[in-house]
Amino acid sequence: MPLTPDDRRQLYRFMCLSRAVEDAAWALAGQGRLVGRLYTSHGQEAIPVGAAYALRPDDVIAPMYRDMGMHLVRGVAPVEVFAQYMGKRGSSNAGKDSGLHIGDMARGIVGMISVLPDSLPVAVGVALAFKLRREPRVALTSFGEGAASTGAFHEAVNMAAVMKVPVVLVCENNGWALSTPPEREFATAAIVDRAPAYGIPGVQVDGNDVEAVHAAVAEAAARARAGGGPTLIECLTMRMRGHSIIDPADYVPRAQLDAWAARDPLAGQRERLAAAGLWDDAREAALQAELRAEVDAAVHAAEAMEDPLPGDVHTGVFAA
Numbered sequence: 001m002p003l004t005p006d007d008r009r010q011l012y013r014f015m016c017l018s019r020a021v022e023d024a025a026w027a028l029a030g031q032g033r034l035v036g037r038l039y040t041s042h043g044q045e046a047i048p049v050g051a052a053y054a055l056r057p058d059d060v061i062a063p064m065y066r067d068m069g070m071h072l073v074r075g076v077a078p079v080e081v082f083a084q085y086m087g088k089r090g091s092s093n094a095g096k097d098s099g100l101h102i103g104d105m106a107r108g109i110v111g112m113i114s115v116l117p118d119s120l121p122v123a124v125g126v127a128l129a130f131k132l133r134r135e136p137r138v139a140l141t142s143f144g145e146g147a148a149s150t151g152a153f154h155e156a157v158n159m160a161a162v163m164k165v166p167v168v169l170v171c172e173n174n175g176w177a178l179s180t181p182p183e184r185e186f187a188t189a190a191i192v193d194r195a196p197a198y199g200i201p202g203v204q205v206d207g208n209d210v211e212a213v214h215a216a217v218a219e220a221a222a223r224a225r226a227g228g229g230p231t232l233i234e235c236l237t238m239r240m241r242g243h244s245i246i247d248p249a250d251y252v253p254r255a256q257l258d259a260w261a262a263r264d265p266l267a268g269q270r271e272r273l274a275a276a277g278l279w280d281d282a283r284e285a286a287l288q289a290e291l292r293a294e295v296d297a298a299v300h301a302a303e304a305m306e307d308p309l310p311g312d313v314h315t316g317v318f319a320a
Ligand SMILES: Cc1ncc(C[n+]2csc(CCOP(=O)(O)OP(=O)(O)O)c2C)c(N)n1
Pocket: 066, 114, 115, 116, 117, 143, 144, 145, 146, 147, 148, 150, 172, 174, 176, 177, 178, 239, 243
């Protein structure tokens, strides 16, 4: 189904919300008001937003730690994100974990697994369950190009391909795995070159083009739902900040950052909408004011939440 004008504006809005939440989080972390490390999606917002927007509500996502936009599209509210970042008692992990490790199967979100890329085999398992139950549902998982250079990746993709499970595999190739560049991670020109070796379709897209990501994921999800099995989608993008807030990333060449800054995914979608007569300065001003108010309110509400109590360390650790 082609995107409606409203969908196209929604894609832009979710990317702006993602950036507003992450900009606020970055500032809060700098002031020592968050617990744990902060990893953000600055510069690569088009991938999580475009991918999640292409799914149905009863599909399942197993996102990576940068995928703010996937959580927002799925209905996670900014206040939940800040509560999690602040380690609050009422947060997803009740203060036992931080970051975007927000697992909530009621909203079809598999909690992030820190050992990379172990969300991938879990997503394959979820997709296998859908297939065995004959449910027309899809699992989508995302991972970095660095994570794709591990053994778990190969086993999971091979099994998904052999069993033809309805899974969409989204690689966010952002040019770096911490301080390691792609040429020291794998010897092929691209991650997508592996798809034929597993016997599955592969497609490489501009990861800074939210509508291109959306189209690729929509097609892969439709194929998966129709029994066509997995698709590997490589989204080319750039990590515009350090790996985490404690990484100054001074190993990244300035020219690389400048080249990608000129291709910012938010600006790109805004310009495309304006060219189609779907956006103007008044809409932009209204959106930015709305997002500022929403994020400010979320930060204050999260800060007012209760901190964990010492006895909480024993709760929620084992399934009842
Ligand atoms: C098995 C494993 N090894 C190392 C780490 C530590 N680590 C966390 S993120 C990261 C970089 C991953 O790079 P990539 O997969 O390209 O994702 P990006 O951070 O670039 O989005 C590393 C080495 C880990 N979490 N798990």
